Amino acid sequence: MNKYVLKSNRLSKKYHNNMALNKVNVSIKKGSIYGFIGQNGAGKSTLIRVVCGLAYPTTGTIELFGKNSDQELIEARKRIGTIIEGPALYPNMTASENLEAHRLLKGIPGKECIEKNLTLVGLQNTGKKMAKNFSLGMKQRLGLAIALLGDPEFLILDEPINGLDPMGVVEIRELLKKLNQEYGITILISSHILSELHLLATHYGIIHEGELLEQLSATELNEKCQQYLHIKVDNPDKAATVIERHFTTQDFEVMPDGSIKLFAFVDVPGEVSKALTNEGLVIEQFMPMGEDLETYYTHLIGGVQRG
Incomplete structure (x- = not known):
């Protein structure tokens, strides 16, 4: 069984003189939540449109569920649900009527899916309320209910939380x-709200000016963005002994410049500084450090821009 729902091979898309995608190799594993990160115009929506068959690549190929021929891709896209550039709703219809209209458009037999999907997204009690009177959050959930018609295996969402409270x-x-x-x-979810993606995604792809800069798992990101206490004292060897003895931990690292990265007890910095001071050590620097997804992303694209 193929373990990837989506793979692209040197995928490029050119609009006039603008290279929207430049030899992009993306890989999305089955069962993952893939956070697709990039500024406006970075290429996120272009890749999504190519995957969904709304645009054709200039060069390169894509593979969906292990299939890559034109006819196979048409069939594979039936296994995808999407929200692109906002949910497509009929404003003067109720939630049930919206789902019924889309069910008929997709040729899905039976009406059981309507109540099932409305219940799944928490809209089963909206009755005769028109979609135009829904809150933005309710409209997004209705869009998800529509995207879930046909029980898709792969959900593609372009900025689904943009503008929500x-x-x-x-x-x-x-x-x-x-x-x-x-x-x-x-799930493939593109967003510029990086703090939210950090709470959701299991894998990430970072795209900038049409180029995929990096793909990494949440575990790899957390290792790169690990929080720690940055400690510099007059006697780092003694400080290391104090930390190991007092806190019964070896979860720290003495750096070549003599500073110490303490990865444990980050949430109780006062206790750490007190223990060091009580042993007669002079603290020269002491501060929590580390990166979140937004800082990591900023540093990554900043390095590209400076280069």
């Missing part, structure tokens, strides 16, 4: 986690 963001996040963990749906 904090409660709406939490609702969408928890719903996407449920779809992934309980229903096994692989």
Whole structure:
């Protein structure tokens, strides 16, 4: 069984003189939540449009569920649900009527899926309320209910939390986690709200000016962005002994410049500084350090821009 739902091989897309995608090799594993990160115009939406068959690549190929011929891709796309540039809703229809209209357009037999999907996204009690009177969060959830018609295995969402209030963001996040963990749906989610992706994604792809700079797992990102206490004292060897003895940990590293990275007890810096001071050590520098996804991303594209 193929373990990737999507792979691209040197995928490029050129609009006039603008290279929107430049030899992109993306790989999305089955069962993952893939956070697709990039500034506006970086190439996120272009790649999504190519994957969904809404645009054709200039060069390169894509593979969906292990299939890559034109006819196979047409069939494979039936296994995908999408929200691109906002959900496509009929404003003067109810939630049920919206799903019924899309069910008929997709040729899906039986009406059982309507109530099932509305219940799944928490819109089963909206009754005769028109979609135009829904909150933005409700519209996004209705869009998800429509995208889930036909029980897709792969969900592609372009900026699904853009403009939502904090409660709406939490609702969408928890719903996407449920779809992934309980229903096994692989999700590609593009967003510029990096703090939210950090709470959701299992894997990341970072794209900048049409080029895929890096792909990494959440575990790899956390290792690169690990939080620690940066400590510099007058006697680093003694400090290392104090830390190991007092806190019963070896989860620290003495750097070549004599500073210490303490990866444990980051949440109780006062206790650490007190223990060092009580042993007669002079603290020259002492501060929490480390990166979050946003800082890591900024440093990564900053390095590209400077280069």
